[in-house]
Amino acid sequence: MYSKSLPELASQFVSYKKANGYQYETGAYYLKKYVRFVMETAPETAVPDKASVEGFLERLQDTPGGLYNAAAFLREFSRYLHARGLKAYLIPSGRLHPPTPAQPYFFTEDEIIAFFMECDRMPDTPYLKGRHLILPAIFRLMYCCGLRCKEARTLARQNVHLDQGYLDVLQSKGPKSRRVYISQELTEYLAGYDSRISRLFPDRTFFFPNRKGRPYGACWLERNFLRFWY
Template identity: 35%
Template structure:
């Protein structure tokens, strides 16, 4: 149920659109907040509007100062869905053509080497106690290892609860991730042991609803907090950051996990036609294409195995184009 109050000229349609999305299983919380800003925009600029015109759509979707293109495309996509809803309901609405705003040049993921990972994790192990975040020195060694060793998205790790980390079976429960998908993620024995030691120190009296990586007040770490720690460890590990939009990024740990898995399986002679579907489920990919993308990335990062990959899987190695890795 949508609990945001809409007061602009499209208030009832916005409310009904969001409730319909949520009724069929989408969380649609972020989108609802974006549409609240659109609601305020139309209230101020077009208070008497009775249809969603091209002028309203293009004015709302116009790029804002200092806004990156990906954010503009995301706003446009959300409004496009609302326009399609109005059209289905028989109301006049301009539907922005798909791909109306061009994509930014594709980001090429940074694949950490084994040596870089060792240096980075060694720095997390040296993290000091901080009164501002009393558990930081305990959290960081486990948090970043979990992202890499389980191929998690940052938000998936941030929002884990104590109940999501089963230390008996060694399995993580990921709930309502990208596109509202959920999955089970087995951990390695070494990571399970680290989690047991961590839990004994941090969660001796915790409930299953408590966040597994808490900050002050029991709240989950923010993305900003995680990023600041990441940049500090990166610098201490001697791994150069190439500037805004160039990486390395935290999300590249997830890319590195997939590439390293494929490299190992290829060198071991494993049948990737069997292992790729397993990797797809493990990482929570929505389509096989998302997983197959890593075949090309693996071949590019490790050219010594490119012939082996291309000879065995010539038809499923995609060209690196588009922004599929950005939505992963």
């Protein structure tokens, strides 16, 4: 254990979390950023220490949500190392406070109608295969079922059961999964979407694939939401 480098320890920790049923994509993202920061600034660092942790968190001061998430995952990583006899720096409890949530905005009925009218005007762009079909469908699914962005983006085709009117969301928050039932109207809409998108991606794994057959990224969804909204 003591002979492992920091990148190896971080990779081992992520594998440990996944073996315990967690997808741990966000945690892996922040740990990878931390390891990269350490390799660039203090490559001799073997385990998280106060200087490297605080230096990394200092870079996230302008993004409260990212700062809080990074600190939570680093604290979890250090606890894992402590349990294995390594003296990693543990961020003190109360050192950081959760960011203040943004106030929700409640759409009017006219705004909702206008938003989906803009979605449906999305042109068919050959080099962005299927985007004009995917955007109206993914936003309708999120709106009607209350799915999180990631849940909609990474939804597997095999977990959408339109013949029975439900979809399965697997391992969304931690290892938890749930079944979501959808209305007849939405089922019919998604069936039409599924038929059309299948002509472009006949063997797709994801219900909403990008042009390479992978899930779209969070920034892509946010960017297009704002485009339609504005």
